[in-house]
Amino acid sequence: MNVTIKTIKDITVIEAEGDIDSRTAGEFEKKTVEATQGEDKIMIDLTKVEFLSSAGLRALLMLYRQVKARNGKIVLVGVSEEIQDVMENTGFISFFILADLPEDGVKALS
């Protein structure tokens, strides 16, 4: 699992690659929490993520909670249909804003 962080205008963009599961969720959470300190517009690009395990979903939710606590906003983009299905079945989807493409994500955040 790799995490790339960049900034587009006032948006922090986190690009993840690989599976986010119990082996990688801790690292994902650490890196994303660090990168989003003080930021309130965050886009997580999951285009290159094939699988989110229970632990992965929880890492995302933890990040969401922290950002939301300071009235920030998180948008997920490029979430595969299968992951969306899992998120829907397990209730996680209701916490997030999803957008198909990064440009849609930018719109949702602005």
Next chain:
Amino acid sequence: MATNTKSINDIRIDYYPTHEHEGIKFRRGHAMPYGATTVPNGVNFSISSSAATACTLVLFDRGAPQPFAEIPFPDEFRVGDVYCMIVFDLDVERLEYGYRMDGPFAPELGHRFDKSVILSDPYARSLGGRDTWLAEPNWDDVYPYRSRLAFEDFDWENDHPLEYPIEDLMIYEMHVRAFTQHPSAKVKNAGTFSAIKHKIKYLKELGVNCVELMPIYEYDEWENSKPNPVTGEMLVNFWGYSTVNFFSPKAGYAATGKFGMQVDELKTVIKELHKNGIEVMLDVVFNHTAEGDQRGHTISFRGIDNKTYYMLTPEGYYFNFSGTGNTLNCNNPIVRDMVLDCLRYWAADYHIDGFRFDLAAILGRAQDGSPLSNPPLLESLAYDPILAKCKLIAEAWDAGGLYQVGSFPAYGRWAEWNGKYRDTVRKFLKGDTGQVGEMVQRIQGSPDLYYYRGPTASINFIACHDGFTLYDMFAYNEKHNEANGEDNRDGGNDNHSWNCGWEGETDDIEINFLRRKQIKNALSILLVSQGVPMLLMGDEMGRTKLGNNNTYCHDNELNWLDWSLLKKNKSLFEFAQSLIKFRRAHPVLRSSTHFAHSDYVGSGYPDISFHGARAWNMDGAEYSRSFAFMLDGDHAKQGVIKDSMIYVAMNMYWESLTFELPVLNRDRKWHVFSNTDMPDSEAVNTLGKEPLTASQESIVIGPRSVMILVGK
């Protein structure tokens, strides 16, 4: 302050290992709670056995053929009979664990230890091995039903069990897979917990406010599977009345079971049902386990503490009060605690609103099988603070001949599946004589059975998963269970059914009209009876099982709900919907106390009165097949609420009868809410817009018909 608290927590010495075995670090654990629980840096394992001589913890990576570690419990880790250990640095999400128990193999003394078998934890929060419904298992797996941990941090937001008064419930008995598996359900993830969400709108339209889920504890659908001798199709355990683990939801019912996320998925569905005003009740099977008799597989209980978990004969064989090989030893204090822990867990962690106990008479048997007058388990459940608001419902009989309908030890809490309600109403509907006297009891909430407990002790039903559907009750005289592969020997023979003139499907217009009418008669009676009504999934749309009254083994159309029936039998659905609405609109139908048979509010009418061809004169003679009753709305909820007068006339005679109507006071008039003798489109009127009866003096009740009038 927060920082200080954290630092104090961090210096707890039990956060760190003291022992090492094959590279795995561990230390002495905590005896409570039982099961596997996450603790800082590790997992606490705790399990008890009254007779084991040694115990080994066996750890697997998810799906691995062999364990990555086996750690014998050092003797100093044992507290009494409890083995406990904290193991550090485990990948909780991928971990599968089990135990080997050493001890004597001496069946005559009740011991059946076998350390070559890896055993599931009775307290496991989820189980691997049957992750996807009917996916072919690895039959050579050294550990087929693998204990796993579950994330227990679900975000319920503001959800809370609904705590409806039980008399206000409209229960819908449902099988998770059967509800949406049929292609006509047209839902994503068909046959799963998740798919239920797509049908919530339907449930609300119908008007049910409680779903009772047939068993959802992990069971093995492959248990006793065999090919159908006629069709070659695989017969499986579809219903699931055979628990492998009491704390784990069935993974194969979850769309996400293959990812091990069944716990989150089930909770999501419950939260969604609650959000829509629908309670969730579980059908729980604590009378036996899936381990069978001495010829069965050792999965968990038998290998951990056989003598504790099962009722044994003096020779060490299994008592079989469940009819399935073994009997859980419910009133052994250890097993009693497990059942209590389990129900508390489902109530607290899953927000379950109530439980229906399969073959609950067994829960009142002593360890030697004899019935107890004051069974400790039933008492514990009735007084438990966590379960205080949960509905507790007993199937008050067992397969060992203990029949306790009306006499189940209730402690002011327990309700019962009223089997006598079912049988009386069925006999009355098919036109048997000699039923009127008993029907009078049944429609009042069976005061003959529940005089001290009130009508809410009576769960009224005419059909349930066991036996004919409501449609089949009027389409078949005999059961037709050939497809079960047991030469039609299985299933009950006392169906009290009547085929209306032809066995099975027919094109005869009159027979089909009569069948629909009989279903409407049944629905009418069910929904105007005091007590708590329960409807079997699909009966509102004329579901058939083709005369099979024991479809436990069919993963096919015999069990799957065919949603196209909704179009075919639209009038039935609308009738059921209207009757449910009617019940909800009239509190006088939902009393929590028995009738006094007197006018204690001074309205001029007693709370309930009985009528016949002449008002105020019911004919209860042996030959009689008809009667009417009237409820005085001024007595609704013991006079606290004002409701309309309701008059219900039931005629199961094959010719029309004329009934004189009781005279109404205060310029009120009789209006027709429903008349099952009318053509489909006119059988029921819109609530609140009921037309006047043709005459205020009398009504003509058609042959085999039920009429409901409202006086307002």
